[in-house]
Amino acid sequence: xxxxxxxxxxxxxxxxxxxxxxxxxxxxxxxxxxxxxxxxxxxxxxxxxxxxxxxxxxxxxxxxxxxxxxxxxxxxxxxxxxxxxxxxxxxxxxxxxxxxxxxxxxxxxxxxxxxxxxxxxxxxxxxxxxxxxxxxxxxxxxxxxxxxxxxxxxxxxxxxxxxxxxxxxxxxxxxxxxxxxxxxxxxxxxxxxxxxxxxxxxxxxxxxxxxxxxxxxxxxxxxxxxxxxxxxxxxxxxxxxxxxxxxxxxxxxxxxxxxxxxxxxxxxxxxxxxxxxxxxxxxxxxxxxxxxxxxxxxxxxxxxxxxxxxxxxxxxxxxxxxxxxxxxxxxxxxxxxxxxxxxxxxxxxxxxxxxxxxxxxxxxxxxxxxxxxxxxxxxxxxxxxxxxxxxxxxxxxxxxxxxxxxxxxxxxxxxxxxx
Ligand SMILES: Nc1ncnc2c1ncn2[C@@H]1O[C@H](COP(=O)(O)OP(=O)(O)O)[C@@H](O)[C@H]1O
Ligand SMILES: [Mg+2]
Numbered sequence: 001x002x003x004x005x006x007x008x009x010x011x012x013x014x015x016x017x018x019x020x021x022x023x024x025x026x027x028x029x030x031x032x033x034x035x036x037x038x039x040x041x042x043x044x045x046x047x048x049x050x051x052x053x054x055x056x057x058x059x060x061x062x063x064x065x066x067x068x069x070x071x072x073x074x075x076x077x078x079x080x081x082x083x084x085x086x087x088x089x090x091x092x093x094x095x096x097x098x099x100x101x102x103x104x105x106x107x108x109x110x111x112x113x114x115x116x117x118x119x120x121x122x123x124x125x126x127x128x129x130x131x132x133x134x135x136x137x138x139x140x141x142x143x144x145x146x147x148x149x150x151x152x153x154x155x156x157x158x159x160x161x162x163x164x165x166x167x168x169x170x171x172x173x174x175x176x177x178x179x180x181x182x183x184x185x186x187x188x189x190x191x192x193x194x195x196x197x198x199x200x201x202x203x204x205x206x207x208x209x210x211x212x213x214x215x216x217x218x219x220x221x222x223x224x225x226x227x228x229x230x231x232x233x234x235x236x237x238x239x240x241x242x243x244x245x246x247x248x249x250x251x252x253x254x255x256x257x258x259x260x261x262x263x264x265x266x267x268x269x270x271x272x273x274x275x276x277x278x279x280x281x282x283x284x285x286x287x288x289x290x291x292x293x294x295x296x297x298x299x300x301x302x303x304x305x306x307x308x309x310x311x312x313x314x315x316x317x318x319x320x321x322x323x324x325x326x327x328x329x330x331x332x333x334x335x336x337x338x339x340x341x342x343x344x345x346x347x348x349x350x351x352x353x354x355x356x357x358x359x360x361x362x363x364x365x366x367x368x369x370x371x372x373x374x375x376x377x378x379x380x381x382x383x384x385x386x387x388x389x390x391x392x393x394x395x396x397x398x399x400x401x402x403x404x405x406x407x408x409x410x411x412x413x414x415x416x417x418x419x
């Protein structure tokens with residue numbers, strides 16, 4: 001069959017890379033894709049939901065796989081269902097768990113899913129009054145999708161008031177900030193959890209860890225992700241079991257009971273606290289850059305799993321994961337996550353010499369036969385090895401031969417976890 005993948009990041013390149021290995025797939029289209037996906041698939045110069053739907057009316061495919069959150073929030077999957085086109089990802093209603101943090105918090109409270117204590121506000125004065133009696137640090141979140149920038153960890157009341165004013169009054173995140181969540185700061189280790197879901201059943205991925213902050217030692221602002229590793233050393237089978245039972249299972253059950261069964265990837269951010277795992281947030285899609293390491297570890301045919309999730313018979317499948325470790329170090333443009341320039345030529349992309357080293361493209365663009373930078377996060381340099389340190393060695397060896405003007409990457413991805 002032919003398939004279409006929606007998105008243009010490292011996540012989508014990794015999904016194309018993996019699906020390319022599926023013998024049942026004839027042709028892969030990507031809308032709009034990047035220079036990496038162009039080497040493996042056919043990029044389409046379209047990116048809006050309307051353009052994608054129009055293209056699909058004229059070109060039949062057997063599956064559409066949606067990468068980014070904003071398409072899900074716009075209801076692209078509902079539109080594809082109406083056209084009877086098989087689509088992997090949750091409906092608009094089911095993905096609300098990601099696009100409304102207020103909904104997600106109230107949902108967790110009702111379903112008894114462990115999460116940070118919180119209150120929600122639409123009114124600045126009421127929010128300001130509430131924080132007077134709270135302890136700091138305190139976490140302030142814009143409710144809607146804010147490109148990973150809508151969360152402020154306020155160290156004191158002044159910072160908290162500033163954040164509330166920015167979100168609720170100055171509307172720095174637009175309508176995403178019509179409502180805020182104010183919540184307790186959780187101490188612990190943060191991990192990413194992914195589960196394939198078919199509405200009723202689920203299958204957990206290995207644990208992974210993103211590195212959100214821009215600079216070494218977790219300094220600087222939050223980013224879309226500077227690197228990932230999987231599995232996370234020290235995270236036990238028992239902890240993953242607890243996350244299954246206390247988070248994933250009740251989430252799927254409650255969403256189904258509400259009439260919006262969740263089919264797709266459920267990806268909660270989890271804080272492993274002294275009192276057990278607590279949900280930081282829910283995402284309703286594959287993580288980026290988590291997917292880059294996951295696709296290197298997944299042994300089963302991804303197409304079979306995606307179709308099983310859509311059909312609702314995930315139970316019939318056994319999903320196999322490699323026992324190896326994987327790492328992905330992200331190369332970004334100078335200045336990222338603030339201002340950066342595009343259009344720098346990238347050298348050294350042909351370095352990987354074996355299948356355990358892969359360069360995934362994110363913000364790249366093919367012009368003639370040269371690859372240019374075209375965004376903030378440019379490449380994810382991934383490696384696989386028998387253990388984490390061997391995987392990291394691969395990523396960091398390959399990265400040394402890559403260069404572009406202003407290129408920067410974190411030198412300490414996974415380093416605190418190597419044992
Ligand atoms: N209650 C909390 N306690 C401690 N850290 C938090 C809390 N909520 C969020 N964070 C930190 O802020 C980051 C971003 O928050 P998150 O809710 O995941 O929003 P988003 O990914 O939409 O920006 C998290 O990855 C985590 O590091
Ligand atoms: Mg997050």
